[in-house]
Amino acid sequence: xxxxxxxxxxxxxxxxxxxxxxxxxxxxxxxxxxxxxxxxxxxxxxxxxxxxxxxxxxxxxxxxxxxxxxxxxxxxxxxxxxxxxxxxxxxxxxxxxxxxxxxxxxxxxxxxxxxxxxxxxxxxxxxxxxxxxxxxxxxxxxxxxxxxxxxxxxxxxxxxxxxxxxxxxxxxxxxxxxxxxxxxxxxxxxxxxxxxxxxxxxxxxxxxxxxxxxxxxxxxxxxxxxxxxxxxxxxxxxxxxxxxxxxxxxxxxxxxxxxxxxxxxxxxxxxxxxxxxxxxxxxxxxxxxxxxxxxxxxxxxxxxxxxxxxxxxxxxxxxxxxxxxxxxxxxxxxxxxxxxxxxxxxxxxxxxxxxxxxxxxxxxxxxxxxxxxxxxxxxxxxxxxxxxxxxxxxxxxxxxxxxxxxxxxxxxxxxxxxxxxxxxxxxxxxxxxxxxx
Ligand SMILES: [Zn+2]
Numbered sequence: 001x002x003x004x005x006x007x008x009x010x011x012x013x014x015x016x017x018x019x020x021x022x023x024x025x026x027x028x029x030x031x032x033x034x035x036x037x038x039x040x041x042x043x044x045x046x047x048x049x050x051x052x053x054x055x056x057x058x059x060x061x062x063x064x065x066x067x068x069x070x071x072x073x074x075x076x077x078x079x080x081x082x083x084x085x086x087x088x089x090x091x092x093x094x095x096x097x098x099x100x101x102x103x104x105x106x107x108x109x110x111x112x113x114x115x116x117x118x119x120x121x122x123x124x125x126x127x128x129x130x131x132x133x134x135x136x137x138x139x140x141x142x143x144x145x146x147x148x149x150x151x152x153x154x155x156x157x158x159x160x161x162x163x164x165x166x167x168x169x170x171x172x173x174x175x176x177x178x179x180x181x182x183x184x185x186x187x188x189x190x191x192x193x194x195x196x197x198x199x200x201x202x203x204x205x206x207x208x209x210x211x212x213x214x215x216x217x218x219x220x221x222x223x224x225x226x227x228x229x230x231x232x233x234x235x236x237x238x239x240x241x242x243x244x245x246x247x248x249x250x251x252x253x254x255x256x257x258x259x260x261x262x263x264x265x266x267x268x269x270x271x272x273x274x275x276x277x278x279x280x281x282x283x284x285x286x287x288x289x290x291x292x293x294x295x296x297x298x299x300x301x302x303x304x305x306x307x308x309x310x311x312x313x314x315x316x317x318x319x320x321x322x323x324x325x326x327x328x329x330x331x332x333x334x335x336x337x338x339x340x341x342x343x344x345x346x347x348x349x350x351x352x353x354x355x356x357x358x359x360x361x362x363x364x365x366x367x368x369x370x371x372x373x374x375x376x377x378x379x380x381x382x383x384x385x386x387x388x389x390x391x392x393x394x395x396x397x398x399x400x401x402x403x404x405x406x407x408x409x410x411x412x413x414x415x416x417x418x419x420x421x422x423x424x425x426x427x428x429x430x431x432x433x434x435x436x437x
Contacts, residue, residue: 012241012256012315013038015098017091022072022083030085037102039257042075043167051190052167057082061163062103065096075099079162105261105319129209130160131202136194142166144195146209149217149277151186169193172217176210178203186210223283224276227254232297237304238326241315245276249287250404251303251330252294252365256315262322263330270331272404286400290361293397298362302369303329305337339370349376356386356402357393364398374406 015037020030021044033044033054042062043053057077064076068083071092075082086092130145135153143154151169154160175187179194182203186193197203224245228234236244237253246260247253248271255263255273263271274282313325328334341347352372355363368374375385383389387406390398 012243014102014316015095017095018087019044019095020085022085033084035084037098039102039106042099051188052169054166056165056167058163059102059106062099062106065099065103067092067096073099077162077164080164101318105258108319128212129205132157132198133206134196136196144206146206146213149213149220151210151213170217171210171213172221174210174214174217176207176214178207220277220280223280223288226288227276227291227295230292230295230297232300233291233295235296236315237296237300238329239313239315239317239322247274247276247291248272249274249282251299252291252401253299253303254291254296258319259322259326262319262326265323266326266331269407284400286396287404290397290400294361294365294401299365302337302362302366303333304335307335333369336369337366339366341367342370345371345373348372352376352386353378353389356390356395356398359395359397361397361401364401368401368405374402 013036017035019033019035021033021035023029023031033046034048034050035042035044036053037043037059039059041056041058043056045053057075061077062075063078064074066074066076068074071087071089072083072085073092073096075084084095086095126147128146128148130143132141133144135142135144140155143157143160145152145154145160149171151171151174152160152165153167153169154165159165169186169188173188176184177187178184181200182198183194183196184203184207186195195206197206227247233254234244235242236256236259238255238259241256241258244254244256244259246255246257246263248255248263250272254276260273263273276283307329311325311328313321317325339348339351341351348367348371352364352367352374353376355367374387378384378386378389380389383392387399387402390402
């Protein structure tokens, strides 16, 4: 899909440009292609304006990227190699560097990925229906797979197995209409795909599967649309990338896919990563409202109050810088705005018990991540925990926030106090770690 042609959420483009693709067998003429790389796919198009690619290669399938002679480079996958020619050696080297970086990142993420995390890879999503269909404009039948909120087109079943396809269609902009006994159209704002199935029954199954996919796409984007309704949530809280589709549900930040990968590395005791679009069950009405009220603006006023420009990251920062920044930001709490009560456990706990009975979520966040204990004793036998106090006061968003942070910090090292705290006499209380709850 073309980023300028739609409001649909997209994986941000990491690099794009014109390259010559090596000729197919039996030809000597290089083909000029618009090539685009994002966190999931390397894709090439006939032109910059096209919504649908001629080929997509999952970044996860790239095993090697190497220079092969003047201005050329080779993208090696398990079964197939793709050779591109850039306009200059410098451009070629830039492509190699970026591709290697993305492939490496993907590999290390694949190893770290915990079983509880949903797969973020469209191609590995469970397939709802797949098989052969005729598509007008193609000589041979294509292998088509309906998976989640996308429809993938492959040249044949072998390519499907390898994950290397022609294009995929985001179904949030799709519409399916039966045309005749075996034929049906999938219409998008950019193109009409006229399919033909082997039988009437097959056609009905395909139409049903694609309509399901559209319904899923629309309900998936509903949570994201509501959370993005707040301006500051439209950019990653950590690196500023547009269209962030992930979130840390305990830290209350909306983040991009690449930062989400690094968040996972911090462990669920520090940050609980969920998808705005795939983890539908976690997004209760309260959690959505919490993200509308807290979200990136309020959370960053706390977590990123003192970021030295030299340590900040941007949308194209490499994985290593991202990791360093996120460890400093959330695990060490290095850039925090310290709560005035920091270091005084009793006062912090008392302030937390008061804050949770009000609508002041920013105060609760600051107290909790400056050491107030989420399980502290309230001194009230009828409401022994801050959660019970919030419940009695009817503060549903406070409850939601406390619930997602009830296990934060288990087994993680204590955060270091700010430099001035080191001078405090010990009888004033030992500063507690942010996540000691
Ligand atoms: Zn980011």
